[in-house]
Amino acid sequence: MNNEKITKRDVDFAQWYTDICRFADLVDYSSMKGSMIIRPYGYAIWENMVAILDREFKKSGHVNVQMPMFIPESLLQVEKDHVEGFAPEAAWVTRGGSKELDEPLCVRPTSEVLFCDHFKKIIKSYRDLPLLYNQWCTIVRWERTTRPFLRSREILWQEGHTMHATEDEAREETLRMLKIYEDFQKNYLAIPVIVGRKTDKEKFAGALETYTIEAMMYNGVALQNGTSHYFGQGFAEAFGIKFLNQKNELETPYQTSWGVSTRMIGGLIMTHSDDAGLVLPPKIAPIKIAIIPIKNTDEVNSIVSEITDKLDSECITYYLDDTDKSPGFKFANAEVKGYPIRIEIGPRDLANNEVVMVRRDTLEKIKVNIDDIMKTIDELLKSIQDNLYKRALVRRDSMIYNLNTYDELSEMAKKEGGFAYVNWCGDVACEDKIKEELGLKSRCIPLSEHRSDGKCICCGKDAVTKIYFGKQY
Amino acid sequence: MNNEKITKRDVDFAQWYTDICRFADLVDYSSMKGSMIIRPYGYAIWENMVAILDREFKKSGHVNVQMPMFIPESLLQVEKDHVEGFAPEAAWVTRGGSKELDEPLCVRPTSEVLFCDHFKKIIKSYRDLPLLYNQWCTIVRWERTTRPFLRSREILWQEGHTMHATEDEAREETLRMLKIYEDFQKNYLAIPVIVGRKTDKEKFAGALETYTIEAMMYNGVALQNGTSHYFGQGFAEAFGIKFLNQKNELETPYQTSWGVSTRMIGGLIMTHSDDAGLVLPPKIAPIKIAIIPIKNTDEVNSIVSEITDKLDSECITYYLDDTDKSPGFKFANAEVKGYPIRIEIGPRDLANNEVVMVRRDTLEKIKVNIDDIMKTIDELLKSIQDNLYKRALVRRDSMIYNLNTYDELSEMAKKEGGFAYVNWCGDVACEDKIKEELGLKSRCIPLSEHRSDGKCICCGKDAVTKIYFGKQY
Numbered sequence: 028m029n030n031e032k033i034t035k036r037d038v039d040f041a042q043w044y045t046d047i048c049r050f051a052d053l054v055d056y057s058s059m060k061g062s063m064i065i066r067p068y069g070y071a072i073w074e075n076m077v078a079i080l081d082r083e084f085k086k087s088g089h090v091n092v093q094m095p096m097f098i099p100e101s102l103l104q105v106e107k108d109h110v111e112g113f114a115p116e117a118a119w120v121t122r123g124g125s126k127e128l129d130e131p132l133c134v135r136p137t138s139e140v141l142f143c144d145h146f147k148k149i150i151k152s153y154r155d156l157p158l159l160y161n162q163w164c165t166i167v168r169w170e171r172t173t174r175p176f177l178r179s180r181e182i183l184w185q186e187g188h189t190m191h192a193t194e195d196e197a198r199e200e201t202l203r204m205l206k207i208y209e210d211f212q213k214n215y216l217a218i219p220v221i222v223g224r225k226t227d228k229e230k231f232a233g234a235l236e237t238y239t240i241e242a243m244m245y246n247g248v249a250l251q252n253g254t255s256h257y258f259g260q261g262f263a264e265a266f267g268i269k270f271l272n273q274k275n276e277l278e279t280p281y282q283t284s285w286g287v288s289t290r291m292i293g294g295l296i297m298t299h300s301d302d303a304g305l306v307l308p309p310k311i312a313p314i315k316i317a318i319i320p321i322k323n324t325d326e327v328n329s330i331v332s333e334i335t336d337k338l339d340s341e342c343i344t345y346y347l348d349d350t351d352k353s354p355g356f357k358f359a360n361a362e363v364k365g366y367p368i369r370i371e372i373g374p375r376d377l378a379n380n381e382v383v384m385v386r387r388d389t390l391e392k393i394k395v396n397i398d399d400i401m402k403t404i405d406e407l408l409k410s411i412q413d414n415l416y417k418r419a420l421v422r423r424d425s426m427i428y429n430l431n432t433y434d435e436l437s438e439m440a441k442k443e444g445g446f447a448y449v450n451w452c453g454d455v456a457c458e459d460k461i462k463e464e465l466g467l468k469s470r471c472i473p474l475s476e477h478r479s480d481g482k483c484i485c486c487g488k489d490a491v492t493k494i495y496f497g498k499q500y
Numbered sequence: 501m502n503n504e505k506i507t508k509r510d511v512d513f514a515q516w517y518t519d520i521c522r523f524a525d526l527v528d529y530s531s532m533k534g535s536m537i538i539r540p541y542g543y544a545i546w547e548n549m550v551a552i553l554d555r556e557f558k559k560s561g562h563v564n565v566q567m568p569m570f571i572p573e574s575l576l577q578v579e580k581d582h583v584e585g586f587a588p589e590a591a592w593v594t595r596g597g598s599k600e601l602d603e604p605l606c607v608r609p610t611s612e613v614l615f616c617d618h619f620k621k622i623i624k625s626y627r628d629l630p631l632l633y634n635q636w637c638t639i640v641r642w643e644r645t646t647r648p649f650l651r652s653r654e655i656l657w658q659e660g661h662t663m664h665a666t667e668d669e670a671r672e673e674t675l676r677m678l679k680i681y682e683d684f685q686k687n688y689l690a691i692p693v694i695v696g697r698k699t700d701k702e703k704f705a706g707a708l709e710t711y712t713i714e715a716m717m718y719n720g721v722a723l724q725n726g727t728s729h730y731f732g733q734g735f736a737e738a739f740g741i742k743f744l745n746q747k748n749e750l751e752t753p754y755q756t757s758w759g760v761s762t763r764m765i766g767g768l769i770m771t772h773s774d775d776a777g778l779v780l781p782p783k784i785a786p787i788k789i790a791i792i793p794i795k796n797t798d799e800v801n802s803i804v805s806e807i808t809d810k811l812d813s814e815c816i817t818y819y820l821d822d823t824d825k826s827p828g829f830k831f832a833n834a835e836v837k838g839y840p841i842r843i844e845i846g847p848r849d850l851a852n853n854e855v856v857m858v859r860r861d862t863l864e865k866i867k868v869n870i871d872d873i874m875k876t877i878d879e880l881l882k883s884i885q886d887n888l889y890k891r892a893l894v895r896r897d898s899m900i901y902n903l904n905t906y907d908e909l910s911e912m913a914k915k916e917g918g919f920a921y922v923n924w925c926g927d928v929a930c931e932d933k934i935k936e937e938l939g940l941k942s943r944c945i946p947l948s949e950h951r952s953d954g955k956c957i958c959c960g961k962d963a964v965t966k967i968y969f970g971k972q973y
Contacts, residue, residue, distance in 0.1 A: 058575045058617050062568035067633070070564050091543050095535035096638055096654055102531045119595040120607065124642035125588055134593065144531050165569055169597035181569055
């Protein structure tokens with residue numbers, strides 16, 4: 028733990044965020060500008076995310092592969108929209124083994140073209156479909172301004188790439204993976220998300236449709252926290268991928284891709300944390316319990332070992348702070364790190380057969396009889412997980428504004444954050460105008476209840492849909 | 501499975517190896533020359549290796565981190581020997597976001613300098629030591645000639661980097677990790693290894709000492725299958741890393757690094773496989789059992805589900821081949837893929853209450869009473885694991901030659917492989933001569949029984965040690 032003080036969240040949200048990232052030992056900066064070091068505590072959060080998602084991907088029939096990290100320039104150029112979208116923010120290797128390369132190599136910003144290049148070789152018949160692949164890897168995007176987890180030149184992520192015999196199947200896959208992301212964020216990260224479709228303007232380069240889960244951070248700013256793309260046959264045609272169907276005719280398959288990244292850690296921080304430091308939902312926290320002995324008496328030590336033995340046997344992770352620091356320092360450290368529960372064990376409480384537990388979400392202190400310790404831990408972990416989700420949901424909903432006029436929208440745009448839920452005619456001209464004049468970007472057209480019979484908030488023509496607008500990371 | 505025929509191992513070992521890699525669906529080539537695609541079956545072997553090693557690393561107190569993948573040229577140059585060793589085979593990013601970079605960035609060939617750059621910031625006092633870090637990542641070395649798993653421009657690996665308050669502790673760590681590698685290769689990969697120290701000539705660039713585990717492939721050629729380096733204070737001094745010791749004095753810490761890579765998959769293949777395809781030790785095989793119904797009768801189907809239920813409940817992985825291919829094709833496929841056991845279930849054997857099991861290591865057929873299936877699977881998996889190790893050990897030992905004269909050594913050098921175990925004076929001139937004249941490289945000075953009172957096999961002067969020489973991948 029760092030001894031400096033965390034900036035107050037309501038004073039300077041951006042600085043508060045960076046302070047949490049650094050003081051909770053999640054990341055550090057390095058001599059490689061624009062990239063970050065993910066420190067052990069931050070990486071342990073990512074390892075938990077990977078373990079849970081990887082299990083879900085495998086349960087739904089996906090297998091992991093590893094593609095090259097470099098893309099020859101000519102390969103990137105095969106799909107026109109795609110190269111236009113990614114080339115401007117690519118990093119290029121031009122020298123290898125002290126020789127200039129004949130062809131520059133792009134460090135993968137995403138791997139659609141590498142997968143298609145491979146799929147062309149291995150897909151021959153309907154028997155090879157569906158092909159359900161996933162890759163865990165690092166990608167590179169040459170961002171000008173960077174922020175830990177949110178925008179970095181190097182990003183750890185997963186990218187699923189699948190091929191299907193029919194359009195229906197591919198569309199189902201696109202939404203199936205979106206649902207896995209939604210459930211993961213809701214059930215593990217305790218982050219409420221809006222599930223929807225991106226407008227044509229905001230789609231992934233080369234996709235026919237991009238679906239997204241949009242989260243709202245504490246300050247009302249949007250975080251696109253996972254996307255799933257339906258490609259139709261676009262890439263497959265560009266790469267000449269064909270399969271023999273059951274009638275022995277050549278057909279072009281249908282494609283999807285989907286991904287989430289370490290950006291989710293940024294989302295976790297900006298959804299739950301507070302002025303005392305990081306707050307982590309128990310289900311994703313690398314360490315669930317901090318155990319802090321107040322004094323090293325025999326009695327204290329014996330209760331400490333009793334508790335750690337029980338936690339070990341139930342596989343509940345903990346950190347026993349037996350350093351020579353003061354109790355006050357240890358409490359503050361446990362708060363900065365966001366351990367969901369801290370247990371303070373001192374002789375005075377033990378005289379009453381009690382210990383003190385502090386839940387990190389509310390910082391509420393609870394006296395617990397030593398016979399009820401394990402039961403209370405169990406209840407508190409569940410309660411904290413639930414409370415974090417509900418608290419985030421209430422806050423988010425309080426910042427979703429149903430607006431009807433352009434004036435209302437421009438008023439709202441002056442706030443730091445919040446989502447406007449409005450009628451839209453579907454015309455990109457209105458979307459552009461709202462972005463340029465008000466700095467609000469379309470978030471998504473929600474999958475549920477998006478039909479509208481009102482008038483477009485921008486041009487006043489008949490609306491075709493409801494849509495969310497907001498500022499974004 | 502590919503329908504082409506695997507080249508015979510004794511006819512063309514190199515082609516046989518490549519055939520196994522491709523026909524067993526382990527790797528594929530891509531438009532990115534010199535890199536490989538690790539296909540799902542190959543990647544599943546790597547996932548098993550990662551899971552086992554990661555558990556061992558964590559048990560011994562190590563935590564995972566993630567450093568940037570790029571190294572600014574100036575940072576790479578801080579340690580002189582290191583940059584000389586790695587710069588010639590580096591890939592360089594010179595353009596980012598369509599702009600020439602002010603400083604070229606090396607794609608990490610290994611991460612010592614990135615770790616040191618970070619350690620300088622986070623190590624302050626003896627309380628911060630030991631620092632036991634590990635990283636799973638991809639590294640890049642711009643090789644001219646490449647072979648799947650053995651020599652590739654991109655390598656998946658882990659690299660441990662640790663810092664210690666004392667020399668003794670750092671030296672202990674270096675050997676502790678070497679032992680973890682040795683045990684892993686012996687107990688899981690069934691690969692016998694010689695544990696030893698590299699000569700000064702063959703050390704890692706920047707290390708004071710490099711320890712290695714040397715495996716011998718079926719053809720007698722050596723594969724360096726893992727290394728552990730003791731750096732002393734060299735990097736720490738170059739980077740100005742200091743800590744306050746318990747007496748409140750500034751001291752320079754002692755450093756180690758250690759790594760293994762996907763190269764181990766190459767080692768697995770070249771140690772155990774045969775003319776019928778891949779052979780995998782059960783403990784590392786992603787799929788332990790192939791179940792092949794010979795006919796789809798009710799009786800066959802009912803036994804098949806009985807077996808798969810039991811395998812599921814015991815978490816034994818299997819592949820049920822219910823495709824419409826012929827039994828002969830399915831048998832061949834199971835052999836190419838190296839599933840340790842295949843179970844053939846047909847009506848004729850079932851009439852005698854039997855199924856046929858074939859163990860992949862010997863291709864021996866065994867009739868098994870249906871009541872004994874699970875027990876036999878258990879026994880066979882253990883027996884195959886043991887047999888593969890013993891078989892490899894016998895073959896390796898038969899190709900280790902205790903030689904005394906330079907003539908004997910030059911005779912041996914004409915063979916495809918084998919290790920010479922000889923006396924050496926310790927002079928690099930002799931080592932160079934043996935390499936240049938005979939094409940044999942020093943493998944290692946074995947940790948056990950390496951003292952010698954004989955004469956150097958090259959110059960005839962008093963020897964200081966025993967040493968292994970051999971050809972290498």
